[in-house]
Amino acid sequence: MKKNKIIALLALSVLVAGAAHAKAKQKVFRLGSASGQVRAFDSTVGIAQKLGFLEEELGKAGYKIEYSYFENGIAINEAFIAGDIDAATIGDVPAFTGYANQIGTVWIGSLSSFSDIAILTRKGSGIKNPRDLEGKNVAINIGTNAQFTFENYLTFHGVDRDKLNIINLTLINHPPAFASGSIDAAFGSAPFLLNAAAEGVADEFYTTKQNPEWSCQGLILASKRFLKADEKALVAFEKAVIRAREELIKNPERWYKTFSGGAIANHPELGDRLYNRDNGRFRDLILRIGEQEIKKGQELYNLLFKLGRYKTARDVNGFVNNSIYEQAEKELKAQGFIITE
Known part of the structure; x- marks a missing residue:
């Protein structure tokens, strides 16, 4: 009996040690939002957060997610420069300002082509x-x-x-x-x-x-450093957001509030005005950065360069990386997940 107890205790200690080792090996994925603490994460990223998709997909890839909230995209750029975040949701002007100043970020996803x-x-x-x-x-x-x-x-x-x-x-x-x-x-x-x-x-x-x-665009940016070292975390992140996008398309009434950062919480009538259900507006929320998004981004960059806001003319194609989205889509489809085209 005593021998059996010793064996059981040894087995338990191995399990505990194994769990502690697995926890110690878990890496951290640091995601920033430019919408502030009050509005927090909105759009499809907010839905992915509320449904637990982010924790689920990143957990499977061996990562724990940490959220950071900033008042605007200017602060997001400062956080990227300081190395305090690995990826972020951000508006187009600060995103392209970061690109103009070569702060080491890359455009890996498009949250919205027409944010009013x-x-x-x-x-x-x-x-x-x-x-x-x-x-x-x-x-x-x-x-x-x-x-x-x-x-x-x-x-x-x-x-x-x-x-x-x-x-x-x-x-x-x-x-x-x-x-x-x-x-x-x-x-x-x-x-x-x-x-x-x-x-x-x-x-x-x-x-x-x-x-x-x-109108402006909503972008997902990643640190070039993080992309090089932890690509699988970014793939897991975009898998979660693709899943959230499908939820929004299928159940728009349920997700208007989250999608707008809670802005229409007390005034649901604004939902129709902000997000027209009849013109396929939600179907513009394709993570893959397409010709429309690139063209609009180039027009923005050119305007701000012309006005002297940026010192160097640049081709925004050098800012784009669709490989993360493509890998995320590939993995989801291999799992039988249907993605709305």
Whole structure:
């Protein structure tokens, strides 16, 4: 009996030691979001997080996921430079700014080709047309994804930038700035600002629904260093997001809130306005970076280069890497997973 107890204890110690060794070997995948702590991860990545797909796929690949939240894409770029994150969801302007400055990131996925930007105006501001913006306090978080819309909108309508009192303000601070009367207008993410308009904080003035070509893109970036060393983690990550995309396409009503970062939580009527169910809008959420996404990215880069925001002209094809998506799709299909084309 004593001998059997010793054998059992030895077996148990081997199992415990094995489990501890496996845990010690588990690597960490650090994912950043440019949407801030309040909005956290949105789009299909948010769905993958809520359904546990990220933990599941990365766990199978031997990784634990850690989430980091940043107020904007500028902070995401700083985190990449510091080596604090391995991948991130980010808006197009900061993403291409990082590429322009060669900070060591690569574009591995497209979250959305048409993320709308809105303009809100303060109640009683007297702004009736674009030229009325001149002489007013206009908020925009410079260097974020609203800037592409901002530059195109002002140029198209002949608004003199030098006559705007531009206030560089993070998106989360736009509503309180309207409430205090310190700003007259703001450019920013449509899901966030239209929710503020629905709350009566300010009036809706414009959205890029009128000019889809001025809307922004949502990107997935990875550190080149991490891509080289831990490609399988990025493949696992994109497998989780592909699965989440299929969930969104099949059950859009269920996932509107998560997809918009919770922005339409109290105003579900905004779902139809932000994400048109009849035009296949959700089907644009294909992770593979296509010609449309590259063309739009090049137009953005060229505009900001022309305006002197970037010092060097670059071909954005040098920023693109579709191999991660292609491998993720290949592995899912081999497992019998059906992917909507």
